Amino acid sequence: MAYQNLISEVKENILYITINREKALNALNKDTLAELADVIEYAGKTDEVRGVILTGAGEKAFVAGADIKEFSDYNGKQGEELAKQGHKLVFNAIENSPKPFIAAINGFALGGGLELAMACHIRIASDNAKLGLPEVTLGLIPGYGGTQRLTQLVGKGKAIEMITTASMVSAEDAEKIGLVNYVVPQTDLIGRAEEILNVIKMRAxxxxxxxxxxxxxxxxxxxxxxxxxxxxxxxxxxxxxxxxxxxxxxxxxxxxxxx
CATH class of the missing domain: 1.10.287 (Helix Hairpins)
Incomplete structure (x- = not known):
């Protein structure tokens, strides 16, 4: 599968997806979201794929947010449609996939990046990762499921604190509050995700x-x-x-x- 903003390949029944916009800290723009929608659909309908590892290129960021410039002049209706399509084609599509998705969080996971990770079924973070939802600093709120999934994972009080303060949490704190399953050194990140999927691959x-x-x-x-x-x-x-x-x-x- 050839994409402009993603690297994807299947090895030993695992689909590896890398968001490949390292210079932009792997920010989610329209084209990247469209390519993600396509590869998510592929994963769901392809028997060869038994599980998915989703990560970002480089060592700085998983996904450092959405491309704000693309929607800076949107009105309310356009904003609603942006969120609706994102939910349907990417974020909910990951959560509802019959194949287990593991987010390998290799650095900053902010805004839409954290929302992408939270849509995955399992999250593993490198020890240098920072996670947060800074949308209120732009006069917005999370629009790709962040208010809902963060609450489900960490509880109402912590979710409201993180969203309204726009504060980041460290990987260690993210593990403590249940936002990620494991924290590992960055060099072990993909290997740990593979270990989990290799166990799942043995199951029906x-x-x-x-x-x-x-x-x-x-x-x-x-x-x-x-x-x-x-x-x-x-x-x-x-x-x-x-x-x-x-x-x-x-x-x-x-x-x-x-x-």
Whole structure:
């Protein structure tokens, strides 16, 4: 897959996506968001992809925000449409993907960059990372799910503090408050993400997708238990379930095919 603002490749069933705008600290402009939308869709529908690692180019930034110049003269209606399309095509698309997305946060994750990381299912930060939502310093609020996902991850009080003060937190503090799963040296960042996905790759792909959908339903649906029950039932219809049971009885490792 050839993109202007992304580097993407699949190796051993892992899709590696690197936002490649290092000179702009990997800021999200319209073209980058469009390319992200395309590669997210590819990940979801491609059986070869079992998981995704999303990171930024260089050692300074994961994504240092959105390209403010592109929407500096927008009116209210245009602003709403910007947020709506971003939610649909990128941020919600990541969260609702059947494939696990890991954000490998290799530096600054600010504004839309932190929102992008929070849309991912798992977050790992390098020890030099700084995370924050500085939108109120521009007279805005987070518009790509930041007010919602930050609250879900760290709680109402901490979310309001971070958003209204526009303060950054260190990687260490981000781990303490539940904003990231792990903090590692930058040299170990991709390796740690690969370790997690290599474990997930051993599990039944349809069950992994069902689990992600059910967990997300706890936040997005009125009654997530209904989704869980439905997904639980569907698992019984899969070949992977039958293989998993046989492997358990035969005391061997299961060989799942995602069917």
């Amino acid at each position: 792909p349809l069950a992994v997708a069902a689990a992600i959908k059910s967990v997300i339903a706890s936040i997005t649906e009125t009654d997530g238990y209904v989704v869980e029950i439905e997904q639980f039932g569907k698992c019984f219809e899969t070949e992977d379930f039958k293989e998993g049971v046989r492997a358990f009885v035969e005391k061997r490792k299961a060989v799942f095919k995602g069917k």
